Amino acid sequence: MIELHRVIGSLQQQRVEFSLDTTDLCFLVTLNIKGQNESLSCFEEDLLYEVFGQVCETTEPDAQNVRKRATHALQRLRAQRLLSRVDGSGLVRAGDYTLTPLAEAIVQFFLQDEKLTRESLAALTGALRSLLAEVLVRTQSARTADQWQQHVLEPLRNSVRDLVSGIDRRQRGMDAQQEEVQAQISELLQRDWFLAIDHCEELLESTSTTLRELNEILLRDLGHLQAQLTEIESLASDAEQVDSVTAALSLGEHVDRVRAWGTSRQHVWSEYYQFVQRYLRDVVRLDPERALSQRLRDQIKEHVHSPYALIVAEASLLRVLREESDEVIRPPVCRPRQVRERAPEATFADRRREEMDTAVDRALAEGVPSLHALLSRLLPEISPSERFAWTGRITARAARSALRSSEHDCPFVPIDGDAGFCGNPESVLAVQGLKLSPRRP
Amino acid sequence: MTSEHPYHSLADALCDPLFPDVDVALRQGRHIHRGETERYAFLSDANDHLERWYKKYGCDLVRTADGYFYLLPQQDKVRRRQLSLAEMLIGKVLALLYLEPATLQRGSIVDRALVFQSLATLVGQEHLMLRLNPRKKRRDERTEQEQVRKELKQALLSLCELGFCERLDEESIRLHPPVLRFAESVRTAGDPGEALRDLIRAGKAAHVDPDDTQESAEVGEEPDSSQAQEGVE
Numbered sequence: 001m002i003e004l005h006r007v008i009g010s011l012q013q014q015r016v017e018f019s020l021d022t023t024d025l026c027f028l029v030t031l032n033i034k035g036q037n038e039s040l041s042c043f044e045e046d047l048l049y050e051v052f053g054q055v056c057e058t059t060e061p062d063a064q065n066v067r068k069r070a071t072h073a074l075q076r077l078r079a080q081r082l083l084s085r086v087d088g089s090g091l092v093r094a095g096d097y098t099l100t101p102l103a104e105a106i107v108q109f110f111l112q113d114e115k116l117t118r119e120s121l122a123a124l125t126g127a128l129r130s131l132l133a134e135v136l137v138r139t140q141s142a143r144t145a146d147q148w149q150q151h152v153l154e155p156l157r158n159s160v161r162d163l164v165s166g167i168d169r170r171q172r173g174m175d176a177q178q179e180e181v182q183a184q185i186s187e188l189l190q191r192d193w194f195l196a197i198d199h200c201e202e203l204l205e206s207t208s209t210t211l212r213e214l215n216e217i218l219l220r221d222l223g224h225l226q227a228q229l230t231e232i233e234s235l236a237s238d239a240e241q242v243d244s245v246t247a248a249l250s251l252g253e254h255v256d257r258v259r260a261w262g263t264s265r266q267h268v269w270s271e272y273y274q275f276v277q278r279y280l281r282d283v284v285r286l287d288p289e290r291a292l293s294q295r296l297r298d299q300i301k302e303h304v305h306s307p308y309a310l311i312v313a314e315a316s317l318l319r320v321l322r323e324e325s326d327e328v329i330r331p332p333v334c335r336p337r338q339v340r341e342r343a344p345e346a347t348f349a350d351r352r353r354e355e356m357d358t359a360v361d362r363a364l365a366e367g368v369p370s371l372h373a374l375l376s377r378l379l380p381e382i383s384p385s386e387r388f389a390w391t392g393r394i395t396a397r398a399a400r401s402a403l404r405s406s407e408h409d410c411p412f413v414p415i416d417g418d419a420g421f422c423g424n425p426e427s428v429l430a431v432q433g434l435k436l437s438p439r440r441p
Numbered sequence: 442m443t444s445e446h447p448y449h450s451l452a453d454a455l456c457d458p459l460f461p462d463v464d465v466a467l468r469q470g471r472h473i474h475r476g477e478t479e480r481y482a483f484l485s486d487a488n489d490h491l492e493r494w495y496k497k498y499g500c501d502l503v504r505t506a507d508g509y510f511y512l513l514p515q516q517d518k519v520r521r522r523q524l525s526l527a528e529m530l531i532g533k534v535l536a537l538l539y540l541e542p543a544t545l546q547r548g549s550i551v552d553r554a555l556v557f558q559s560l561a562t563l564v565g566q567e568h569l570m571l572r573l574n575p576r577k578k579r580r581d582e583r584t585e586q587e588q589v590r591k592e593l594k595q596a597l598l599s600l601c602e603l604g605f606c607e608r609l610d611e612e613s614i615r616l617h618p619p620v621l622r623f624a625e626s627v628r629t630a631g632d633p634g635e636a637l638r639d640l641i642r643a644g645k646a647a648h649v650d651p652d653d654t655q656e657s658a659e660v661g662e663e664p665d666s667s668q669a670q671e672g673v674e
Contacts, residue, residue: 186546272548279545282507293540295627300533300563304572307649308637309523312470312603313512
């Protein structure tokens with residue numbers, strides 16, 4: 001397998017390039033034809049100078065120093081590997097030269113630009129049909145691998161392929177011919193306008209007729225060729241001749257391409273034909289003096305100063321409701337809601353405040369004389385850690401339910417006994433020694 | 442439809458599966474030419490019935506000798522608009538190129554660059570900038586050129602939608618016979634002014650006051666294309 005990047009790198013490193021002008025090309029073509037006509041295997045140096053001079057007379061009649069130009073041309077062609085010296089005598093004597101395969105290929109390309117005619121195509125397809133018929137007969141009688149190789153594979157790979165390529169090549173010639181006709185029609189109209197109509201129509205008709213006939217041949221014969229190739233492929237497949245199967249398939253594809261070319265060209269030409277016919281009828285015949293273009297050109301120049309506008313319809317598009325679609329509705333990204341409210345838990349009711357209030361009221365009713373006495377009486381029932389808080393609550397209750405009797409601030413008096421301790425052993429509760437008297441109901 | 446009278450009645454024509462497409466296209470200002478084989482054949486066959494049909498909407502179904510149909514609203518039952526200045530200029534250049542034998546050689550295909558180049562040559566770059574980008578305060582030249590190019594491209598696209606031409610790729614455009622509508626006022630060798638007045642009388646064209654663009658230039662409004670489009674409404 002060819003490694004493309006390596007090939008490209010190598011070509012880039014060698015700085016390979018080609019530069020051929022028309023004289024060089026004509027020189028190569030002349031050498032090739034002269035070689036064939038006179039059966040020359042190589043060309044002497046003098047002959048090269050002579051041929052170059054003849055070519056130069058045609059291509060560049062005014063050229064000066066033809067011999068010097070020939071020297072440069074030979075040097076250029078050798079540097080480009082189109083011409084090679086084959087005698088190996090070096091400085092001893094003038095050399096003999098030959099065209100390289102590269103030069104031969106270039107020359108062949110230009111010589112093979114043959115036109116596709118009904119005759120050439122009919123001849124080619126006829127030869128192909130007869131050759132394939134022969135191959136088919138031999139396929140049916142082939143028994144050994146050698147027979148398959150010699151009677152089937154080689155004809156398919158060489159002769160048949162050459163003939164199909166011949167059709168292909170001539171098709172390219174036909175493409176070029178069509179382009180030439182299009183350019184010719186354009187040039188005729190450019191030059192003669194109204195007077196060119198007849199000539200244009202003739203050109204159109206003749207090309208159309210040729211194309212139609214060619215397609216008829218292609219459609220008729222290529223179908224037959226395809227059938228023959230299919231049969232050969234089938235027989236080769238039964239005989240397990242893989243190479244022959246591949247060759248037949250490859251040729252079948254080639255034939256298909258040829259047929260597709262014919263159809264597509266017919267279509268393209270048909271469009272062009274109709275367009276030119278319309279053009280000749282609507283434009284050229286209606287404007288024999290070719291004054292319309294000029295009038296239009298003048299109007300374009302004037303349009304910005306005296307504008308007008310064409311009117312066109314502009315209805316808004318019909319509103320078409322969108323069809324229901326099976327669109328997947330994705331749920332929004334979220335997390336489950338947190339339950340912030342907790343259910344109430346069963347617990348014992350704390351009624352100590354009410355009980356304490358009742359105890360304070362009872363003590364006051366019984367005539368407890370002071371806050372100090374009240375606290376001393378009630379605090380022992382409360383745990384030491386809560387006594388400080390309860391002292392405040394008892395005092396507040398006492399203040400609501402009793403009247404302070406002393407006029408002046410009383411000094412703080414520590415609560416006696418165990419009731420004065422409130423958790424911390426170093427702290428003892430102390431209250432003002434206020435006198436209490438119950439409020440009137 | 443190959444028979445002589447494929448549609449015996451209007452109902453037959455309206456029942457044709459092609460009718461909805463053709464109807465919508467015509468109402469949107471599309472020009473239907475011979476190249477659109479099926480639609481053109483339908484319009485040709487149903488022409489008599491459809492002419493009467495569109496009359497009810499105050500429209501003329503126009504059939505031209507160049508081989509295309511279009512709908513021409515004469516009243517306001519079907520919306521209509523005037524082509525903008527950019528569309529008119531591009532359309533006229535396309536018509537000119539359509540007449541060139543060089544375009545014939547390429548099967549009526551032209552390059553967009555050639556269209557713009559021809560327009561700039563005929564009208565002049567300065568004129569184009571002034572008319573298509575009318576602002577009192579001149580901005581950077583490059584920006585203005587960009588703006589004009591944008592407007593011209595938009596006009597070309599709009600003409601493609603109207604069936605005057607067809608966009609083949611980013612650069613190539615195929616011209617269609619309706620583009621000759623832009624040459625209608627100079628089709629005959631007579632006075633172009635009189636021909637234009639005929640077109641205006643027939644409701645096919647409308648006169649545009651050249652000062653409109655100047656006024657908008659002075660107040661720094663958008664180019665006249667939008668104005669032109671609103672003109673008839």
